[in-house]
Structures are given as structure tokens and as C-alpha cells.
Amino acid sequence: MAFVLRAFSNGMDGVFIGGCRLNECNYVTHGNYHALNMVLLLRRIMEHIGLNPERLRIEFMSGAEANLFVEDVNSFVKKVKSLGPLGEAEGIDRQELKVRLAEMSKLVPYFKLMNQEKLGSRLKTDEEREGLFTQEEIDKLFSEMVSYYIDPEKCQACMTCLRRCPAEAIVGGKNKIHVIDQDKCIKCGTCFEVCPPRFASVKKLSGEPVPPPLPEEKRTLVRKAKEK
Ligand code: SF4
Ligand code: SF4
Secondary structure, eight states: OHHHHHHHHTTOSOEEEEEOOTTOOSSTTOHHHHHHHHHHHHHHHHHHTTOOGGGEEEEEOOTTOHHHHHHHHHHHHHHHHHHOSTTTTTTOOHHHHHHHHHHHHHTHHHHHHHTHHHHTOOOOSHHHHHTSSOHHHHHHHHHTOEEEEEOTTTOOOOOHHHHHOTTOOEEEETTEEEEEOTTTOOOOOHHHHHSOTTTOOEEEEESSOOOOOOOGGGOBOOOHHHHO
16 A cells, blocks of 8 residues: 555556456465455545545456556556546645645555455455445544544553554653654554553544643653652
8 A cells, every 4th residue: 555655646647556366376365355455445545535546456467468468557558648647637736635645655554454354355246346445434434533642641651652663653761751743653553552551541542633742841750659
């Protein structure tokens, strides 16, 4: 997903993915099914942000089917040309498009995490595939977007979350109440999982605003024993 979004961010008007025939993958992981499901999800996300989903296509062929590859690519190029330049054809301002694509790229881990099961499915018919992700589901994914927040009243500055965060989105240190930089957070949920249950300081919020972070000057942790 990240590669596709990067291609659009770099000004490509369309992205074509070619994969081995379904059920003929050399690996037990059947990565071509995963790629197909990823495309189905991303096409819905493109619709959500106002882009024509036909700008993204996946086709399957064997290494011996050069003619099929040529046919598919030519038909895709024809389609993309008929759609016109990315964003411009959809009436989205260039700067706005950049912002929307950057936001979606940042959310890729979240999209994957929330759709893990469906991304691993192996559906047989086009009809089933078409219904794998509905637009309503995707709209809900955005309206009920999850955020993580560290409760300053509970954080004990153990630094576990800071060490495990894959996006360096947690600001803290020894004896410092930790805070999450929401601009950097990729919503992976690791901090929520690893915060020791006896502290349970990380809150998972769904579709609600995140409280503002504790000001820098108030982040020094005053331990109860020391207070006495
Ligand atoms: S959810 Fe937590 S661990 Fe994951 S990126 Fe955000 S702050 Fe870091
Ligand atoms: S793991 Fe929990 S208690 Fe430890 S620093 Fe992070 S939020 Fe605070």
C-alpha cells in the first residue's frame, strides 16, 4: 500500500500491479491474494479521498503470457490517459492532494491492522471480491478512527512504550510523564499493548478528539512516596 501511495505522491497518474496467476504462487503465503486484497482496500480508500479507483489495477498472468501482459498494460495506459492527470481530473487542488496522500501513507499500518483478517482471505469469485470491502465500512474506518492517548494521571514513566514505539512518536524520559505526538503516531497500538497492566496508562479512543498533551513544564513525575 505504501508503495502505491508513494507512486501517486510522486505524480504517477496510475499504478499497475502484475502478479502470478492466483493459486499458482510458489510460496505458501499466496502473496498474490494478499496483493489483490490490498488493491481492493486501497481502491475503496482512494474513493474515500476523492480519487478515481480505476487508477489502480491488478492483473494476474504467468511468466509465459507476454501477450496478455502487453494487452493488460496497454488497456490500462489507455484508461489512465482517458482519466487525465491525477487530482486535476478529480477537481482536487495539487496541494490538497499532497496532504491527502501523505495522510493516507501515514495510516497504512492502521489500515493493515484493522483489516488483517480480510487482507489474508482467498476469495474465488469477482462478486465476492467486489464485496470484500464496502464503501460504508471504509467510511466507518475513518469516522471511528482510533487514537491513543497517555493518561498523565496514571503514567509512571517506565519508558516501556517509548522504547517499543515503531514511529518514535512518544516523548518522555526518566521521571517524565510520557506523551504521544499525534502527528507522528501511526496508530499501531503497540503502546496500548505494552503499557504494564498495573499502570494501564494508555487509552484507546475511537472517533473522539484526543485531549491536548500535558504542557512540557508539567511533565516531571512526582512520585507519591517522595511527596510524603
Ligand atoms: S500507537 Fe503508540 S506505539 Fe503505535 S505509533 Fe502511536 S504512539 Fe507509537
Ligand atoms: S508504558 Fe505506560 S506507564 Fe510506562 S511510560 Fe508508557 S504510558 Fe507511562
